[in-house]
Amino acid sequence: MTLDQKILICYNEPTRYYDNYLGKEIPDYRANVDLSEREFLKQIDSIRKILKKKYTSVDTLAINKDVKSAIKKILSYSPDLIFNFVESIEGNANYESFIAGVFDLLGIPYTGNGPITLGNCLIKARTKQILQSHGLRTARHFIAELNQIPAKSEFKLKYPVILKLAREDASIGISEFSVSHNYNDMKKRLEFLFNSFNQEVLIEEYIEGRELNVAILGDQILPISEITFDALPSELPKIVTYEAKWSPESIYYKSTVPKCPAELDDQLKQKIEKMAFAAFDALDCHDYARIDIRLNQKSIPYIIEVNPNPDISPDTGFVRSAASAGISYEELIYKISMLALKRRSYDSQAAS
16 A cells, blocks of 8 residues: 655765774775765665655655755655655764754654754763763763873773764774773874864773674664674774774674674573663654663673664664564665654644
């Protein structure tokens, strides 16, 4: 049955924001890296075709800084639902939440998470503050403001530590050099990140252990996925780098192998699921999100990140977890659209 509704797929117009996304100096890196935005662009048309089977009208709109033009086109099309794939504007992730706010102001329902959730989850330190305020365990951290390297005497975290850009996702800036084992290494890494990305840096205690991805769809936790590092050379830190996601010829891409469902005993599995749901609620997530968790050597879980509107390209972890739950790719796309439409209907009834 085809539903008499109009769907508009909005996505960010691909562009390059940083000269180097890898988080390390390497010659000719552009030839070896498939940028996330460019890769996802290949999926937009296939998603349009999937939605076209369900809805009478489906169109796409690439959004850039010309917001007035985008608003004019949206109002002209008058969609019943926006499928929101906007993750940045002209490469700047800070604008992701702004666009969701525009959709809110236009009164048009859209898939995924709202502007406050998107903004809070982008700023990693704020995410941690919210998690901690709800009694949820996350790694101890320190924020190094731009070009301000902490004195050795005031730095109280235990080594090793991992350094991440404070306001980026998609593992931008994360490489094998992101884990530091002493103050001098950390200082060198900070200087590189400041010079390369011009923003503050999150430093957190590195949790050595298993890495789990918990995908949540509506009120359902999908089978937990694990990123295994067994094939990774022993001298490399067991982390998910930018290359692990976007550079098919790299060691990290070839050696970080997903496994779904993860092998967990029932008690630990229940503890992780409860923690993931609590994080989902604490950040006021909607429709779908992925919670990244690390287990330390004693199998104690720590929330590493909360990812609203995670990548749902066919080869991603979220889609893998859905498949493990018996949900096909087409079904997943439909479910996400229906979750947003049902939420809109519920909100309208509550308002009346």
